[in-house]
Ligand SMILES: [Zn+2]
C-alpha cells in the first residue's frame with residue numbers, strides 16, 4: 001500500500017481527451033455509469049493522481065446521490081435536478097469522466113434564468129450508511145407543510161409571506177399565474193381591506209407570483 005502511494009503523483013489538472021475538457025480538484029463531473037441505461041453518476045473531484053510517469057490517471061471522487069438512490073427514496077419535495085452530497089468516496093479511472101457539470105446551492109439554483117442539462121443543486125448532505133440527512137430539517141411552506149420543490153409553481157401571500165401551491169388553495173396553475181395579488185385564507189379578510197385603502201404602495205404593486213425557475 002505505502003509503496004503504491006509513494007509512486008503516485010498528485011496532478012493539478014487532467015485533460016480528459018474524449019471530451020477535451022480539463023478537470024481540476026473541486027470540479028463536479030459526470031461519470032460513466034456501470035449500466036448504460038442509467039443516468040450518469042455525478043461526483044466532486046477531490047484529488048487527481050497519476051503514476052510516476054504521468055499515466056494511469058485516477059480521480060478520487062465524492063459521490064453525489066440522486067434521490068432515488070437514497071435509502072428513503074425520492075420524496076415529493078425533491079426537485080428533478082436535486083442531488084445529495086454523500087459521505088461515499090471512491091477512486092475511478094479519470095477516463096470514465098464523460099462531462100463536467102455544476103452543482104449549485106439551492107439558492108443560486110432557484111435564481112437561474114434557465115436550467116441546463118448540466119445544472120444540478122444540492123441542499124442536503126447524505127449519510128450513505130444510515131440514510132440520514134444534514135440538515136435534517138428544512139423550512140416548510142403552504143398548508144401542506146412541505147419543503148420547497150423548485151420545480152413547483154408557488155404563490156406568495158402578501159399578508160404572511162408564506163408560499164402556497166395553487167392546488168392546495170383550490171386554484172389552477174394558470175389562475176395562479178394571472179394573479180396580481182394574493183392573500184391566503186388566514187390573511188384575506190384583514191389585508192385585502194388594507195390593500196384597497198392603500199393600493200399605491202410599491203411592495204403591494206409587485207406581482208408575487210413566481211415560477212422561481214423556468215425549465216428548458
Ligand atoms: Zn401545498
Ligand SMILES: [Zn+2]
Pocket residue numbers: 157158159160161162183184185186187188
Ligand atoms: Zn397569508
